[in-house]
Amino acid sequence: MSYTPETLQLLAPDGTRVASDATEAYLPYVDALTEQQLREFYRTMSVIRRFDIEAGNLQRQGQLALWIPSLGQEAAQVGSGFAARAHDHIFPAYREHAVGHIRGLDVVQIIKMLRGLTHGGWNPAETGNFHLYTLVIGSQTLHATGYAMGLRFDGLVGTGDPERDTAVLVYFGDGATSQGDVNEAFVFAQSYQTPQVFFLQNNHWAISVPVRVQSRTPLFHRPRGFGIPSVQIDGNDVLMSYAATAASLDAARAGEGPQFIEALTYRMGAHTTSDDPTKYRDDDELHYWQERDPISRFEAYLRGLGESEAFFTEVHDEAEQFASEARARTLALEPPAAESMFAHVYSQPHPTMDAQRQALADYEASFEGGA
Amino acid sequence: MATETLTMAKALTLGLAAAMQADDKVILMGEDIGPLGGVFRVTEGLQQQFGAHRVLDTPLAESGIVGAAIGLAMRGYRPVVEIQFDGFIFPAFDQITTQLAKLTARHEGALQLPVVIRVPYGGHIGAVEHHQESPEAYFAHTAGLRLVSPATPHDAYWMIQQAIASTDPVMFFEPKSRYWPKGEVDLGAAGAELHASRVVRAGNDVTVVGHGAMVSMLLDAAEVAAEEGTSIEVVDLRSLSPIDYAPLLDSVRRTGRLVVAQEAPGSVSIGSEIAATVTEKAFYSLEAPVLRVSGYDAPFPPAKLEGAYLPDVDRILHAVDRALAY
Numbered sequence: 001m002s003y004t005p006e007t008l009q010l011l012a013p014d015g016t017r018v019a020s021d022a023t024e025a026y027l028p029y030v031d032a033l034t035e036q037q038l039r040e041f042y043r044t045m046s047v048i049r050r051f052d053i054e055a056g057n058l059q060r061q062g063q064l065a066l067w068i069p070s071l072g073q074e075a076a077q078v079g080s081g082f083a084a085r086a087h088d089h090i091f092p093a094y095r096e097h098a099v100g101h102i103r104g105l106d107v108v109q110i111i112k113m114l115r116g117l118t119h120g121g122w123n124p125a126e127t128g129n130f131h132l133y134t135l136v137i138g139s140q141t142l143h144a145t146g147y148a149m150g151l152r153f154d155g156l157v158g159t160g161d162p163e164r165d166t167a168v169l170v171y172f173g174d175g176a177t178s179q180g181d182v183n184e185a186f187v188f189a190q191s192y193q194t195p196q197v198f199f200l201q202n203n204h205w206a207i208s209v210p211v212r213v214q215s216r217t218p219l220f221h222r223p224r225g226f227g228i229p230s231v232q233i234d235g236n237d238v239l240m241s242y243a244a245t246a247a248s249l250d251a252a253r254a255g256e257g258p259q260f261i262e263a264l265t266y267r268m269g270a271h272t273t274s275d276d277p278t279k280y281r282d283d284d285e286l287h288y289w290q291e292r293d294p295i296s297r298f299e300a301y302l303r304g305l306g307e308s309e310a311f312f313t314e315v316h317d318e319a320e321q322f323a324s325e326a327r328a329r330t331l332a333l334e335p336p337a338a339e340s341m342f343a344h345v346y347s348q349p350h351p352t353m354d355a356q357r358q359a360l361a362d363y364e365a366s367f368e369g370g371a
Numbered sequence: 372m373a374t375e376t377l378t379m380a381k382a383l384t385l386g387l388a389a390a391m392q393a394d395d396k397v398i399l400m401g402e403d404i405g406p407l408g409g410v411f412r413v414t415e416g417l418q419q420q421f422g423a424h425r426v427l428d429t430p431l432a433e434s435g436i437v438g439a440a441i442g443l444a445m446r447g448y449r450p451v452v453e454i455q456f457d458g459f460i461f462p463a464f465d466q467i468t469t470q471l472a473k474l475t476a477r478h479e480g481a482l483q484l485p486v487v488i489r490v491p492y493g494g495h496i497g498a499v500e501h502h503q504e505s506p507e508a509y510f511a512h513t514a515g516l517r518l519v520s521p522a523t524p525h526d527a528y529w530m531i532q533q534a535i536a537s538t539d540p541v542m543f544f545e546p547k548s549r550y551w552p553k554g555e556v557d558l559g560a561a562g563a564e565l566h567a568s569r570v571v572r573a574g575n576d577v578t579v580v581g582h583g584a585m586v587s588m589l590l591d592a593a594e595v596a597a598e599e600g601t602s603i604e605v606v607d608l609r610s611l612s613p614i615d616y617a618p619l620l621d622s623v624r625r626t627g628r629l630v631v632a633q634e635a636p637g638s639v640s641i642g643s644e645i646a647a648t649v650t651e652k653a654f655y656s657l658e659a660p661v662l663r664v665s666g667y668d669a670p671f672p673p674a675k676l677e678g679a680y681l682p683d684v685d686r687i688l689h690a691v692d693r694a695l696a697y
Contacts, residue, residue: 123478
């Protein structure tokens with residue numbers, strides 16, 4: 001498929017560690033991981049996969065207008081998500097449920113968007129600097145770059161103080177690489193030497209359009225033309241995703257400018273619950289990637305390290321519990337008051353909003369006591 | 372404080388400098404705004420005065436400029452973006468309408484986006500394609516933005532500072548043809564809120580309303596009409612979103628007649644909106660339908676034809692005569 005000789009990998013699909021000269025520099029990041037951290041990687045991937053399936057079921061049962069599955073992309077998200085420090089800022093696209101969960105976002109907030117109750121609704125200052133989802137493809141890359149420009153203007157780059165130096169991690173997909181905004185983000189990031197990591201999840205499909213239509217060159221070659229260093233990693237290898245992101249964030253915080261990671265992964269499900277992948281891709285490709293599944297690979301690795309059966313049972317039960325609670329809370333969600341559509345359009349009182357809020361209230365009141 | 376005689380361009384320079392002095396989070400972003408001072412020299416000297424870290428010559432990418440400004444505002448900055456010409460704003464249309472305008476609502480109040488987008492706009496300067504347009508209606512149609520346009524150096528000096536102080540995104544439309552005429556600027560007092568419209572010439576027979584460069588045209592028309600015995604009341608709109616209707620409705624209730632003038636095409640425009648609203652709110656005071664004088668619904672023509680395309684004193688007076696004939 002789209003692995004290249006340059007694809008960095010630490011964990012083979014069968015769960016055994018692999019070594020190469022190219023990955024040697026990343027080993028200290030992996031060697032420093034505790035057993036507890038490795039268990040957290042597995043736990044988070046498993047819990048989010050189970051939640052993701054539950055949310056898809058809720059959509060099929062009419063409880064959500066839409067769901068955006070993350071099935072298959074857990075390692076890319078969990079490895080990179082855990083690599084960021086607490087004070088770093090994260091700008092997601094709209095499929096990074098695992099990253100949000102890691103940063104402390106209540107995943108029911110994502111459910112609320114897709115149940116039609118809000119267009120955003122969380123405050124990044126309260127969700128581990130995990131910013132809102134952005135549905136216009138690639139727009140968030142520029143916001144991330146502007147934010148990172150501000151970090152640099154504020155002197156929060158290259159001081160050598162780990163409590164002070166801050167970076168931005170921005171997610172986008174293979175389809176987004178064709179957008180002007182993403183390319184303009186590369187230009188601005190390079191021009192202002194922003195402390196920023198561009199994290200491309202190449203899941204091979206932009207709805208129904210394969211990545212080969214977006215690009216005839218490997219996507220990680222593109223940023224090099226902008227002067228941005230880049231690597232391509234096996235995005236279904238959670239250790240590689242973690243190590244590459246941690247190293248790139250370190251470089252960005254140290255003042256080495258923007259960095260780029262292409263994580264090769266695969267969207268095993270639909271783009272959203274509104275499309276049918278059987279119409280545009282064949283089973284062989286899916287099977288190829290199922291053999292490279294991020295969770296079974298990591299499970300094999302942990303078992304090889306001697307992890308107990310009790311741990312896997314515990315995680316399984318926790319995932320069931322997590323999904324069950326998300327379902328119960330979803331069913332209890334009520335729509336907001338109609339007048340809320342006028343709230344917060346502006347940050348200060350606004351005569352048009354005030355007049356139309358009143359007009360709506362008067363109209364509704366005109367039915368009171370009527371037939 | 373003193374009153375000075377300044378061009379609008381210079382008044383804007385001083386207004387920007389005052390805002391930057393007052394708040395070190397105010398930064399300017401745009402193409403050629405550094406050593407050159409912008410193609411209209413509005414930012415002349417500001418990079419020297421405040422440094423390259425506060426007056427950013429950006430890469431030539433309008434969507435990139437506005438998108439990065441959004442991120443900077445999230446970080447606590449107050450970016451003031453210069454779009455070089457009206458017709459070059461459209462690469463940034465997506466970031467302005469789908470992102471900048473909506474992010475405060477999407478954050479349900481947890482985020483403010485104090486971004487100002489300065490747009491030199493309008494005709495009467497004999498320039499090439501995409502350099503003479505009036506795109507304000509596209510943005511007035513979008514909730515979450517505020518739109519203003521000064522007509523005088525005094526208003527330019529104060530309104531740019533008020534726009535920068537706003538906690539919401541403000542589109543600041545600068546009438547290019549009024550950059551160079553001089554006017555009195557009271558450096559001591561603004562005299563009006565950012566979104567207030569106001570009567571700038573009192574009259575009894577017909578009300579005329581406009582914004583930006585059209586205001587001086589309306590005042591010229593009122594002068595000519597006065598010589599012919601017609602008394603025109605002129606309202607300077609100043610704010611296009613929201614529109615402050617109270618002074619306008621008060622005027623129309625006295626005169627019974629309204630002509631709306633603008634450089635932009637008339638269909639689905641600021642003028643259309645005013646005509647509809649005034650008709651709804653002052654129907655029983657009207658002696659004539661609200662009439663529009665505007666650019667035609669054709670693309671802005673080559674410069675040698677702009678005199679025929681843009682409203683002038685004669686076309687305004689022609690509309691006034693038609694209103695009086697009812």
